[in-house]
Amino acid sequence: MNGRKSVTAAVIASLLAGAVAWACGPMFPNQLLDDRGATLKAVPQNTFAFEVARLLPATDKLLAVEADPYDYSEKPNAATMPDLTKEQAKRVDTLRDSETGAIAIENGKDLPDDVRWYVAGAIDYSRSNAACTDEDLSSPNDDAEEAMKHARAAARHACRDPNGDAMDQALANFQKVTALPADQSVLRGVWAAYMLGEAHSQLAYNAVGTPAFAGERDAAAKAFAEARTRAVAGGSDNEGLAVASFGEEARLWLLGSDGHYCDWSALNSGSGCIAAVKPADLKHAIALYAAQAGHGSYGAVQSLSVIAEAVLHAPEQVAAIVDGPVSQRLLVAYALARVDARVDGKPDDRLADLVAAIEKVGLDKVAAADRLAALAYQTGRYDLAAKLTAKAPGPLASWVNAKLALQKGDLAAAAAAYADAARAFPKADDPKASLAPASAHLLTGEQGVLALARGEYVEAMNHMFDAATAVGGNGNVYDDYGSGVGYGNDMAFIGERVLTVDELKSFVDARVPASPVVKPDPSDKEAAYRPIPLNDRLRWLLARRLVRAGQFDEALAYFPEGKDERYADVDLRETVRDYAKDLHDGDHAWTDIGKAEARYKAAVIARGYGMEIMGYEQSPDYTDNGGGLQCGSGQSGASMKGPYVTEGERTRFNDSVARPDLRFHYRYIAADKANASADLLPPRSQAFAAVMCKATGWMQDGPASYMPDPEDCTPVVVSEREKRIGQYYDRYVKQGPYVDWAEDFGRNCEEPDFDRARQMVKAQRIAAVKHFIRRNLPYEIGAFVLVLALAGVLIVRRRRKA
Template structure:
């Protein structure tokens, strides 16, 4: 016999839950030019399932799923012990203690070996506990034990001896738990061959156990069709016998009746590849789907996942005829494909071409079944759009609700493809108008009910309590597409406003930095985005989920802060620091004001040179502390320590500062000539504005706009230039400033080196620079009092 030490786990089964995808990412839009307008729409299959059948009962959050197996192990072990105690009620307490305790220890150690903790009362294993408090009955002092490897051998020996003296049905059952396949099934055969009175406690669970063991053999069985049909029939008969046995009085140990219904569904759709089940005449997807829906309402945590896998299996082999004929299967298959057939976690089910291919086959199956598309007009319109069947999409949309967000998106997209961009913008604007007051910034989505966790509703996006997440995503998509259309029409301020409200970070920054001039941007911010009123800090921290980000502990930013900060940085870059001050976030204004005072003093030529130098140096250190907060531009060249891989030369040069793909170039120089990438192409005015920006910021870039090191170094250079020759403070300042740039851009550090090696050659740092022809490796921590100390 082939031993299987964990065979007892066959009493329960489950499939990991796959999370449904949201189908929309805030970083769509102009990030890839305007090609987002050619992307298909994906709905949320999990949200559709809830809308059709209500929330599933008994489901757990995603962070509880890993404990589900332990819960089931515990429930099964406890149920077996309950029946064992009932079967041995006539035994003396000493005999029960001698024989039942080793059995309980054996089962408990298996649970604890998976990371759990178990408890036993001193006079009998009445209750097992795993990772949670439980009342132990009878109420005696209990001891908490942890599994220990050193005890394993003794426990196994005690268990093996104890089961020899158990009632026959328990003896056969516990022995079967240590074997797999035919060996375990033969022991179940012996159990079920006992007279009914001798298997009163385990008849149902023995049928369940035997069916599960025989099912394992199907995974690698090479049977002809007739033999496979017989094997499936025998397994099905055992699962059906579970319910009959319970009706006849056998205990439902560990909920095997409910579990058996799920496995009966599994036999009809997934126990073998679906084409093989079809060939055997064993497939019945609609029956399986109804069973999974019943299990879903019965509290089975894996039911949603089972439904997903059933639909995925049918779609993979384009097995659509049966689903097309059944109304419920038809509705769920449409929702599955409309959602892209993709789980939220893990690899995609299909590649993009696969989704289109399966969607096209599904639409064909519906036509062959003479299905009226009006019954599910919105989802079927989305599928028709995905496969490029514009006529079917337009016809089906006639039956879609006028106020449905996805239907409005599709109508606008069809108008756009037909060259009616004004009509498309009007459709999207009409969709958004009723939501104008309650649709907030749209950047943050929360994974749980914030109100229940002590959050102040005033601090949360307004629509969190007004709209479902699916609606919020569709309205955000509508706002994003409307912004793109308005941009193409030259309505820049409106486009920026919509991009910003939707959380399109790169897109609103593109309009604010590269399209609008400074006066236009300032007027827009002053008009539409006044400073946020101060709010109290949240009473608790909570998990934030950006749709496209990993979770992190945070609180929402005030809605207007980001765009006001962008304006402040633009004003700073043009030298209008005093004007920029009120637009900075409140927490950095004191530092910016301090910088402004120092810089104003440094620029005052009536002051002594050393006073001005000291002010320049202190201003430089304030900028160093502020980092990129003061003047960073979202677009421009990037720096990397890597090498240029665009050449085939073996001796590759460091790349360092280089142009990057994306905005703004991709907007005015779209990739490829496909019509889809030109649905909302920029007009002549936008092209002219962006090309001016490119000439000023990419052809002749100011590095300080992308790295604060350059701005700090420039102020330090001004300070050193005002100091006398061979001033120690001047040498230190130049060494520090040059060290900021010597690795990032050696040519940019040359002026600092030359000044240090000439005017300050009499200092230690200057002499070292002349000797090594570069800055020394000596660390030089900046001191704001260097100049004052040098007097």
């Protein structure tokens, strides 16, 4: 029975190679603000999986039991019969080795009757196919090596010459199970009915072109339906056979008029076999796969995908089945989600042909007008799209109306339509929802893009924050192909480069509370690597902006409380306090040496913790990835020249630029502080040499400087960093003292000794006084005598007056 999902397995296998190929290297999500014109023009749509799961929603509690197609771990198989006791399971394992079902029946009398007869039927069914060769396993359509692989996986259907006696015994044993009273066939009634369907399916495949075909197909369909009925009634179905039976039954109806089955290999080979299937049969097969998809089957989604792709390449078949609501919705869903509107720069005629075919049937027979409206919009049928949105009001229709308004350049009407769509968002568990959660997130993000275009910057932040919060994590969505949507990145850009500091502070105070403080666990070795919640990340961004603006006291509350290794190995609030004090003392200390020492201390903090206390979340520092990569998030000057960017936003972007606008800009700030410290130090002091050495070393630390545009990785011919290295070293050579560690200047620096500098200043002042006295001694004596004479004259005059 493990082969019952062969079509599913083949589809999954074909997808995995691509998924693996895309999994290499850094994964950066697409940002809505990268190309705002494309973002606001994009066609409203849901994923194909979302749409087909709602073609025929389940009305029962049956669930698909399928392996995760993206789980590559070699997990042990679950117990085949977990509904049996351990003793019964061991007995079943023993019976499986029986040569015939009759022997198993005789030796399994200690087991429940339905289990015993079922095991006997399974043994005989395996015997019926045991003699098949590889040649026998191929079907009339399987002439390629890849097709052979799928044929082997579906051996029970492809064996054209089974052992008839063994097959008859298998059928008889399975029928004995289904003939038992309901309360005596709970364990294996579903299983037996399913296997009856499998057996009759095989017989039907082998009877194609004969009078027996119709009877065998009907018998298979009846058995599969019975399996579902029994499962709904409570029969054991821990392997999901009831849901799998939809797909097995659907395959029976993909028979072409030429007598060949339009199976997996034929569909994927481009044979055009789908055109030979009767429209009624094709619609029936689609309905069965849709029912399977409605029960959560990934395999059914893929089966519907290959069918839809094949049908869209057969215009006659499109015209023949679009009158059916399920098949019509399938084709529209596939066209929206999986077909590019343009191929090699030219429109894909299949989309326009599909719209025309449905239009010909009549707009009164449209199964999902909002979906068709989106497709009409994609093909440029804007008038038709407007008519269709009026027929199916809801969030998707309003989303299409927003696109139509944007196409006319009416931003106000577009904003109103987006608002209508947001107000009509369905509940997450609504089976009739017209928008998938991911589509709702995208719509909210697009509202943010439009708000920016209208100059409503705080409103844009609200929308993008809502989208980022809704998806969770860091606010970005990563798909299996290395992209996704970067709502969190777009939110951070608006908060860092578009809003003013005051606007961002007001926003955070109103909407972004801090997470509860958790007492650190010393035994948690992974504490430093745990993700920072989105709210706390945004608060940290604000804190760093406030530091850059010099608003140190206001910044403190937005840094984490106490030492939190997710942010830094120090208490960032205390670090900022120290930095602010050093900056103040650097201008207001009593002495020049005191000022120089404070400036150097501030420089050390800026160099050591600049990323954590003042770094930009995105360009040029990229705190969001720890500074490891100079790309992946944010916007550049080039993207700010695109459409839907206001002059006001460009002004705000330029006003909030880093100074200097260079990668790890805080290192330049640190070097500037050290250079300013040297301004107040005796040039021939060790401290002067040391602070210039430190400044040079910080520049030598790198990183390599690139052009301001993160997408341009061409190194600057002579970078600002290299210029500063030369300037600092030249200053030392011209003004500084000889030190024995100067040979490796910048790499082997002593710590500056400010006390020695103070002593040097004191000694220099004393020496200056002594020098002045020695040089001017005669004049000093003359002046002294003159003073004494004047004093004597004054004394004599006073006595005479007295």
